[in-house]
Amino acid sequence: MTDDPQSPTGRPVPAWFTDAKFGIFVHWGAYSVPAWAEPTGELGATDPEVWFAHNPYAEWYWNTSQIEGSPAWEHHRAVYGGRPYDDFLDLWRAESFDPGDWADLFARAGARYVVPTTKHHDGIALWDAPGTGTRNTVHRGPRRDLVADLAGAVRARGLRFGVYYSGGLDWYAGRRAVIRHEDRIDDYGRPHEAAYAAYALRQVRDLIDRYRPDVLWNDIGWPDLGMADLPGMFAGYYAAVPEGVVNDRWDGAHADYLTSEYQANRQNETAAAWENCRGVGLSFGYNRNEGPEDLLDTAGAVRLLVDVVSRGGNLLLNVGPKADGTLPEEQRAVLEGIASWMTHHAAAVHATRPLEPGDAVPGGETADGEGPPWVRWTRDDRHAYAFVAGAPGGEAVLKVRPGLLDPATAARLDGGPVSAAAVSDGVRVASPWLDAPLPAAVRFSLASPG
């Protein structure tokens, strides 16, 4: 990356983040024991009127299972007899948790950073967090500092390590009101008391002191009475982690980059630095009810990653481990598929940037106008990379500015045969497999590098 985009607050975004392009989110908690939600749909594309009672986010089980008459409410009574949620902490054993295995897979998939939940909305900490007594995974359930275990494995493989913290919701230390509708979150779902603000600040500072996280990923905002603490906390963070980055979910207090989630807040994807997060399926926490129709396949995940990168963003793709610490096979398979694709395509993803505006027309055209194949572009200082999929007959006209690239230098990154020739409105390429759902990249030398 030759130029660090300025963040929304003017602090240059560290190059490691904008070059990373791909991170792995991990939502793992007591909610991974029931692992139960209705796979209703994606955030931003689902009717908010039904979202909470039919929440596809399995990590919201505490809330959803308390909405009288909801399917989760029925399930919790039928299967668990309505037992207290905290029983799930003691049922959570993580007996097969192998952080090195996870980190190996994440590294092979081309991820450059990993962000696990350290405390989600249920308030259960995955480290020996101050103020939690024994209500954490060190003293109960797994009886491990899961944050430290994953941080060590991830960093041993050269990946960066960040922390997710639910500052805005804590159904144990904060408000325990059941949230039935979006407009109820802010005024009675979220804790704003001074005691909770101090509690949350102490925990985030402890995360910084113990793990020096490369990303501070807060969620759902910060308690009103704690807002005045944040400038000092961020100053302390940057002093401890000079290349650290902070997301945008601190109620406007600060942001090094902006986020979107599934299809929500896509308007943030025009920022100088931004990140889209979503699960492999419709949930962040493991949901045993998700089927193949609810999950991205490898081609879908690769297209999502390439589309995000082609527009200057990062993808933070979530996996939801099972309570025993294994990754669900169907989610693991997607990461293995990305890993296989990355063996040839990493150079066209990491440390690239979008083409300049006007250098290419999004979506190419087929030679015979049958309808556009899927086309996205990235570039570095010397090359332009065309990712092509679904090109009927393996042919496509890539509409690019005349003179941008040298068709004679066309080469498929996976070594397959490709022919290219300049045409009036771009470059015609032809290659077997360009009609496949999984994108293939064709590299071109830039006619004028830089």
Ligand SMILES: C[C@@H]1N[C@H](CNC(=O)c2cc3ccccc3[nH]2)[C@@H](O)[C@H](O)[C@@H]1O
């Ligand atoms: C990663 C995901 N975040 C959810 C809460 N999302 C938001 O508060 C939120 C989405 C969003 C998108 C763009 C800008 C701000 C946003 N906040 C959580 O409720 C989910 O359990 C999960 O942890």
